[in-house]
Amino acid sequence: MVRADARENRARILEVARQALAEDGGTSMNQIAQRAGVGPGTLYRNYPTREALVLAVYQLDLDRLIDAVPAYLESHPPVEALRGWTTELVDAMRRKHGLGDALSPGLHQSITERSYGPVIGAITRLLDAGKAAGAIRPDADPRDFLQLTGALWRAAALPEDRSQPMLDLILDGLTAGTGRRTP
Incomplete structure (x- = not known):
């Protein structure tokens, strides 16, 4: 103990x-x-080692982020819960990439592998809540959503933070219509 x-x-x-x-x-x-x-x-x-410390710092951020999903869903409608949680995810991604010198390529890969499953699980939970409420398209895929968030952390690092307007566009796409669109 x-x-x-x-x-x-x-x-x-x-x-x-x-x-x-x-x-x-x-x-x-x-x-x-x-x-x-x-x-x-x-x-x-x-x-x-330095890598052990950096990995522990990132794991702390990841654990806090994953643990926040139930609170977001309890206190906000599903789309707003997804918005708030995604904003935190973007901040965590920006911090991870901002570590720069502290991350070796191997550690960066380890962090990515370690975090992918839990983050996909959290996104799935948020999207499923929105789907159950009829607020999010039934064909919304958590893997696609995670890919899109990669652009958000980069937009947040610009001199004029564009992450929230971009998140609005993503959420508009998730809430538009009731299913898969045909060309």
Whole structure:
């Protein structure tokens, strides 16, 4: 069983690392330990490599995102739940790609593989709620939706953030009509 102070140290390290790496992907492990108020030994005992720390930071974001789906569905109509959750997904994708120097190609691939299934599951749950309510087209596919969100995080990084207008277009397409269109 992990002691309470050890859990608090891990949580503080992850939050500090999340912020520090988002600001500067080159932030050193020692700088993160210092900002978290722990010794380097504590940091390295919990996260023996930089990649382990970066992966834990991303996993924290992913877990929070996946865990937020029920709350969105409880507090918003299905399309608005999808909108709010997707905005958070875009922010998480932007943070992941903003880590830049902190992500090796292998770690980037590992993160993608690790996150794909849970993210598709969350999108499926949101789309299914909308389909059940008659608010989202029955042919909406979570894989297609995830592909489209890739353009949203890039649009959010532009000098004029275009992610919300683009999300409006995507959602309009998901809510238009009742089924597959024929040419």
